[in-house]
Amino acid sequence: MAVRTLLGLLRPWQQFRTTIITLRGKTLVEHGCARSMSTDTTTDNLTLSLDSKTGIATLEMHRKPVNGLNLEMLTDLNIALEKAENEKSCKGLVLTSGLPKIFSAGLDILEMYQPKPERLAEFWRTLQNMWMRLYGSRLVTIAAIAGHSPAGGCLMAMSCDYRVMATGKYAIGLNETLLGIVAPFWFRDTMVNTIGHRETERALQLGHLYGADEALKVGLVDHLCDQEEVVKAATEEMSRWLKVNAVARQLSKSAMRQATIDKLVVRQEQDIEDFMTFVQRDAVQKALGFYLQSLREKRG
């Protein structure tokens, strides 16, 4: 990845910064005002914007039709998260979706169905890295969930510090068993850390998708509000978290989460191997094929 920053020798109020990131042959152009430190990044899959007054960044996913996490989307997420992390003036991040009725449908199943081994390995590594980045972020991270959030979507939400969900007929949870697959250990650990061992055990085996009320009751989400209010409610909650001493808060977060992250750090290569072996099994391919078919048939 090549990163070039072109800062014109202009008067301060004219100092717009353009950053060009070349990634897998794709060029992303970012425009920002160097003076205000705000920087907006838009790709096919997401937009990252920073409010320089509050230090709150918003990361809005918009990969049609359902924010399915494929390799390119995960790569963009990694870049955006790293960028927010490295931006000194950024203190918090609201993770949300620009698509109606969907937070994220989780992993793009097409990445796992009849895969090319090389891409499959890269896909899984990029997902691992995205999770480690988000779960271990120094920033206050709040998920604003105004739609469905199964499997990988639920993982992303659980990796934030706080979750606001819209009331309505949306579902959130780790439903992997319904697809004939198994949530990996770091998905399970993240859920145990969020809702406890017994509830996770039940939810994982059943592939249970929680409605908003039920999710609130078990602590899978922290606050419910109207669909239109989720980002506002997330931002309001954020201001409470940002009043806490940042170093003390970050050390507390890391004390709670680092051991879970380290478990994956030491087993990252083995986890990729396990994933590849599991996903390429005939029975798993068959189950994924049936599931994809059922999604397509649902549309008629």
Ligand SMILES: CCCCCCCCCC/C=C\CC(=O)SCCNC(=O)CCNC(=O)[C@H](O)C(C)(C)COP(=O)(O)OP(=O)(O)OC[C@H]1O[C@@H](n2cnc3c(N)ncnc32)[C@H](O)[C@@H]1OP(=O)(O)O
């Ligand atoms: C020893 C152990 C080792 C470890 C092994 C590890 C194994 C792997 C672990 C994997 C971990 C995580 C897995 C996942 O995240 S899998 C993804 C799970 N997601 C789902 O089940 C959600 C499926 N989608 C839905 O339920 C619905 O789409 C929705 C999200 C509720 C939205 O409903 P809608 O009515 O608004 O939209 P719909 O018409 O259903 O969908 C529109 C089109 O999008 C396609 N699509 C939906 N979801 C996905 C997806 N996740 N991946 C790919 N494609 C998806 C859908 O098929 C429609 O397509 P089309 O227009 O008909 O072509």
